[in-house]
Amino acid sequence: MVAPYVVVLESTKACDLACKHCRAKAIPNRLPGELSTEEVKRLVDDLSESGVKLFVISGGDALKRDDLFEILRYSSKRITTALSPSGSRIDLGVAKKIMESGVSMVSISIDGPEHIHDEFRGVRGAFKMAKDAVKALKSAGIPVQINSTISKYNVNELELLKETVLGMEPVYWDIFMLIPTGRATKEMMVSPEEGERVMRTVARWRTQGINVRMTCAPYLVRVVNEMGVRPVAPDRNYGRRSVQGARGCMAGNGYAFVAYDGTVYPCGFLPTPVGNIRYKKFSEIYENSLLFKSLRDPSKLQGKCGLCEYKTVCGGCRARAFSITEDVMAEDPFCTYVPSVMRLRA
Numbered sequence: 001m002v003a004p005y006v007v008v009l010e011s012t013k014a015c016d017l018a019c020k021h022c023r024a025k026a027i028p029n030r031l032p033g034e035l036s037t038e039e040v041k042r043l044v045d046d047l048s049e050s051g052v053k054l055f056v057i058s059g060g061d062a063l064k065r066d067d068l069f070e071i072l073r074y075s076s077k078r079i080t081t082a083l084s085p086s087g088s089r090i091d092l093g094v095a096k097k098i099m100e101s102g103v104s105m106v107s108i109s110i111d112g113p114e115h116i117h118d119e120f121r122g123v124r125g126a127f128k129m130a131k132d133a134v135k136a137l138k139s140a141g142i143p144v145q146i147n148s149t150i151s152k153y154n155v156n157e158l159e160l161l162k163e164t165v166l167g168m169e170p171v172y173w174d175i176f177m178l179i180p181t182g183r184a185t186k187e188m189m190v191s192p193e194e195g196e197r198v199m200r201t202v203a204r205w206r207t208q209g210i211n212v213r214m215t216c217a218p219y220l221v222r223v224v225n226e227m228g229v230r231p232v233a234p235d236r237n238y239g240r241r242s243v244q245g246a247r248g249c250m251a252g253n254g255y256a257f258v259a260y261d262g263t264v265y266p267c268g269f270l271p272t273p274v275g276n277i278r279y280k281k282f283s284e285i286y287e288n289s290l291l292f293k294s295l296r297d298p299s300k301l302q303g304k305c306g307l308c309e310y311k312t313v314c315g316g317c318r319a320r321a322f323s324i325t326e327d328v329m330a331e332d333p334f335c336t337y338v339p340s341v342m343r344l345r346a
Contacts, residue, residue: 002287007258021151046277053079056084062084069101087134104143109121147175173211252267255267270322291328
């Protein structure tokens, strides 16, 4: 059986924040049609039985669901479970309930110091709420990961972002470069040249002992090679392995996303539905979907991504390619690299 390493559940679209880049286009109140408690439990059973290693409950803000702790207790007994809330509803009491539910990790978003974070998240006081949430979670004994989104709002403040995040002493720091999906627009994206600078900065931080990695930046595999940090041999095995904090695009290839209503996508930033767990098991959708099969086959990549020597360990960001070209398998326009075979032809 083919199974992803990680599955993320968008448990609800309800959230108290109004983030400018929100993938979910979150709203204040819950929508009808959310997966029920029992439907989520059946999903958990399926994931556990099929060999999925990590289940992440996200949103919106999962804490807007009144059955969240019941779900967390159930899933944590069957599969390693992480929680990704908005950070706006966590005090010490809530943190203790999260800890008692058996969750292995909680991630909180921090996009810069207070003025940058509040502007990006759309609510004055969002930074203080997130910072207080991190403090409460750590006090309750829960490992905390900080997630940061890089956009036009903070790309020129990387050192300030680093100081802010490291001051909170997270176990992990994960940096994501914005993809124009949901409320995020192309104007919010960093340029390809700025993206290269971000990746080289992250790679340099790692050589300094900072535990930072990147998501949705598969090109980092190539960048660390160019910098001589560590050579990367093509990974022809199933899925994507992490090398120096970098891994190739995992959409449908080690990763999948289940929306609030049960619709399955290759990732949350790639709006190409492949089925719904209300009508077919997730494990069957993941294994048999033609799109997922294509995403797991580097020979299906088009343009320079299909010619690139890094296609098995990078593959380009499929969501970014789709957002710009409307073709899932097209070459990723965000990548500045010219494959060696194209240079030889020139």
